[in-house]
Amino acid sequence: MDEVLKATGVEKTYGLHTKQPFKALKGIDLTINENDFICIMGPSGSGKSTFINVISTIDNPTGGRVVIGGQDVTEMTEEQLGRFKYENLGFIFQDFNLIGSLTISENIAVPLSLSHKSKQEIIQDVEAVAKKLGIDHLLHKYPEECSGGQRQRAAIARALVNQPKLIVADEPTGNLDSENSHEILRLFKQLNDEDGVTILMVTHDSMIASYSKKLLFIKDGELETTIEKLNKTQKEYYYEIVDANSKESQELFQ
Amino acid sequence: MGKAKFALRMLKLEYQKTFFYGLSLVCSSAVIFLFFNYMDNHIIGNEIGTGMGFSNLLSLAIMLIASATACFANGFFLSKKNEEIGIYTMSGAGVGGVSIYLIVQNFAIIIAAIPLGFLIGYLANPILNQIVYSSLHITGNLWHISTQAIVMSVITLLTQTAALTVVNAGYAYRHDILQLLHFNNTMKAEAPASSIRMPIIVYWVTALIPLYVFFQVPVASNDTMVFLVVSCVGLYGISGLFKRGLPQLFEFLQRHFNMNHKIRLIGFGNLSYSIARTATLIKIIIVAIICMICLCITYHDDPSNSTLIYFSYGVIIFLMTFCIVYRVIVENSSNGPLFESLYKLGFVRKDLKRIMRFETLGLYGIILFIPTLYIGIILFIYIQHGLLSVAIAVNLVLAYLIPIVLVGLITYQNYKKVIFNYIEGGH
Numbered sequence: 001m002d003e004v005l006k007a008t009g010v011e012k013t014y015g016l017h018t019k020q021p022f023k024a025l026k027g028i029d030l031t032i033n034e035n036d037f038i039c040i041m042g043p044s045g046s047g048k049s050t051f052i053n054v055i056s057t058i059d060n061p062t063g064g065r066v067v068i069g070g071q072d073v074t075e076m077t078e079e080q081l082g083r084f085k086y087e088n089l090g091f092i093f094q095d096f097n098l099i100g101s102l103t104i105s106e107n108i109a110v111p112l113s114l115s116h117k118s119k120q121e122i123i124q125d126v127e128a129v130a131k132k133l134g135i136d137h138l139l140h141k142y143p144e145e146c147s148g149g150q151r152q153r154a155a156i157a158r159a160l161v162n163q164p165k166l167i168v169a170d171e172p173t174g175n176l177d178s179e180n181s182h183e184i185l186r187l188f189k190q191l192n193d194e195d196g197v198t199i200l201m202v203t204h205d206s207m208i209a210s211y212s213k214k215l216l217f218i219k220d221g222e223l224e225t226t227i228e229k230l231n232k233t234q235k236e237y238y239y240e241i242v243d244a245n246s247k248e249s250q251e252l253f254q
Numbered sequence: 255m256g257k258a259k260f261a262l263r264m265l266k267l268e269y270q271k272t273f274f275y276g277l278s279l280v281c282s283s284a285v286i287f288l289f290f291n292y293m294d295n296h297i298i299g300n301e302i303g304t305g306m307g308f309s310n311l312l313s314l315a316i317m318l319i320a321s322a323t324a325c326f327a328n329g330f331f332l333s334k335k336n337e338e339i340g341i342y343t344m345s346g347a348g349v350g351g352v353s354i355y356l357i358v359q360n361f362a363i364i365i366a367a368i369p370l371g372f373l374i375g376y377l378a379n380p381i382l383n384q385i386v387y388s389s390l391h392i393t394g395n396l397w398h399i400s401t402q403a404i405v406m407s408v409i410t411l412l413t414q415t416a417a418l419t420v421v422n423a424g425y426a427y428r429h430d431i432l433q434l435l436h437f438n439n440t441m442k443a444e445a446p447a448s449s450i451r452m453p454i455i456v457y458w459v460t461a462l463i464p465l466y467v468f469f470q471v472p473v474a475s476n477d478t479m480v481f482l483v484v485s486c487v488g489l490y491g492i493s494g495l496f497k498r499g500l501p502q503l504f505e506f507l508q509r510h511f512n513m514n515h516k517i518r519l520i521g522f523g524n525l526s527y528s529i530a531r532t533a534t535l536i537k538i539i540i541v542a543i544i545c546m547i548c549l550c551i552t553y554h555d556d557p558s559n560s561t562l563i564y565f566s567y568g569v570i571i572f573l574m575t576f577c578i579v580y581r582v583i584v585e586n587s588s589n590g591p592l593f594e595s596l597y598k599l600g601f602v603r604k605d606l607k608r609i610m611r612f613e614t615l616g617l618y619g620i621i622l623f624i625p626t627l628y629i630g631i632i633l634f635i636y637i638q639h640g641l642l643s644v645a646i647a648v649n650l651v652l653a654y655l656i657p658i659v660l661v662g663l664i665t666y667q668n669y670k671k672v673i674f675n676y677i678e679g680g681h
Contacts, residue, residue, distance in 0.1 A: 058598055078602050086600030097595035101523030106508060113516040114600050122513050158599075 011063030039212035090159030094174035105139035149180035210238035283371020290403035297394035356422035460491025478548035496533035521612035590676030618662035
């Protein structure tokens with residue numbers, strides 16, 4: 001399987017030139033292959049959001065290398081990085097980050113507007129992805145007029161419309177109720193299983209994490225545990241995730 | 255520690271947040287002081303309360319506009335303090351406690367700003383008097399200060415202070431803790447306010463009718479009332495265009511011509527939102543500019559009154575531009591999350607700057623274009639009839655054009671600073 005992302009010895013230190021620098025990431029390695037569905041978990045302040053920001057080009061590492069699709073993103077200029085982002089990455093955020101002054105259709109079209117496509121092509125692509133995600137009836141509505149679940153579907157459509165190599169989702173269900181959360185995760189799973197979309201997701205929720213194929217547990221800026229789903233059922237995988245997640249609490253009672 | 259002492263301590267620690275607010279109060283105090291001194295300068299024959307009917311009206315207008323400016327500045331001051339107030343409320347302070355906290359801080363700023371404003375006004379007074387005396391070819395005491403003017407200035411500033419006290423006292427009552435802690439408004443599409451929906455064509459026609467009617471009305475050298483009335487009719491149309499016509503036009507342009515244009519796709523949406531949020535202020539500015547220019551035309555050959563009107567015109571433009579800066583800065587500061595998302599999606603700084611420039615140019619272009627369209631025609635007609643010189647007409651237009659262009663530049667610089675600070679993690 002083709003390698004999508006390779007992070008080697010990724011470090012991030014905040015306040016590097018101050019008296020008290022803080023090392024948020026202490027040399028993490030990660031390889032993401034095509035069709036992977038990886039979930040990152042960890043306690044608050046463990047560095048999971050920093051890690052996802054660094055490997056998805058939103059933040060710069062202070063050490064190590066990040067190579068996506070064969071290109072070292074740490075060596076790119078801002079222009080190259082911008083182009084690289086809309087051609088290779090699709091972002092999904094906790095609070096949807098849709099633009100309130102644009103309709104759903106225009107929101108989905110935003111990454112396409114960066115890619116110099118014609119108006120007709122953009123409209124076709126938007127309609128196709130909206131249909132796939134079941135939001136084609138919402139295209140002329142504003143985000144304010146849609147429910148949380150519909151807004152997150154629109155955000156997913158925006159992330160998918162450029163057919164990126166990797167989807168990066170930071171707490172995508174953080175603002176949704178449990179029914180909508182599971183619906184979104186079933187959609188992720190379907191995109192991963194049927195269309196081969198590669199997904200990297202951060203979550204706090206073990207149940208949400210159980211939809212992934214591989215779990216990375218980060219603690220104090222280091223990769224502590226890796227769990228792979230392999231042939232386990234979702235239930236077995238879920239219990240293993242809960243176990244890894246509650247390891248610290250279990251040690252307290254021993 | 256008592257509430258008042260705590261409020262003063264926090265004010266001292268976070269003085270940067272109050273800089274703009276303090277500066278605006280200093281400037282408005284100085285301008286008000288200068289204005290009333292001019293209004294009550296017996297050397298040039300001006301006296302408050304006697305004879306000049308419209309001078310009293312002008313005083314009232316200046317008082318109201320000065321209070322409105324202070325309220326806008328106060329709104330900006332409060333928006334910077336939301337988190338601080340939220341934490342204070344969470345720590346157990348009630349509505350009364352928060353009100354006292356804000357009122358004490360406000361009074362401290364006012365007590366420092368007003369004397370400083372008066373001092374600046376006092377020092378600038380001889381320069382203004384020199385200009386006025388030389389334009390009227392008279393001599394007199396350049397340092398002339400009127401007691402009546404000081405009283406009027408104090409009354410105006412007390413009105414301002416009272417308005418601010420009411421606003422501050424009600425602030426904590428109108429906001430709960432969550433609102434205060436998460437004040438970061440993001441853009442939302444505006445819902446139509448009225449259930450009675452006039453066809454948009456009516457607004458376009460009403461806004462454009464004056465352009466024809468101006469050429470049909472009789473022109474008199476000392477009466478511009480008819481032009482003012484016709485402009486007001488047009489303003490009804492303009493008001494509807496701000497509310498529905500322009501957003502719909504921008505949406506049309508966005509959807510049909512700019513889906514593949516990364517700057518205009520976002521820019522039109524932002525512009526539409528900015529216009530909807532600042533529509534009331536823009537309308538007030540347009541009315542004020544048209545009214546003042548009509549007065550200037552009416553009294554341009556009456557030396558004693560025309561100087562007073564020109565001066566009032568200058569003061570109103572000055573205070574209004576302050577209002578625009580505050581309003582637009584407050585609105586722009588809520589756009590951080592939008593630009594951060596765009597940056598994450600692949601827009602680079604150059605693109606973000608172009609979007610901000612598009613939005614700022616569009617907004618200030620509209621603020622300038624609409625009054626200039628009406629005023630340009632009115633002035634043209636008066637020049638054509640030989641009732642006004644080209645030099646005066648150009649000066650009247652430049653008097654609002656230059657400050658608004660300057661304010662546009664300031665807004666754009668501030669916009670960039672706020673957004674890039676947000677993206678770099680300043681939030």
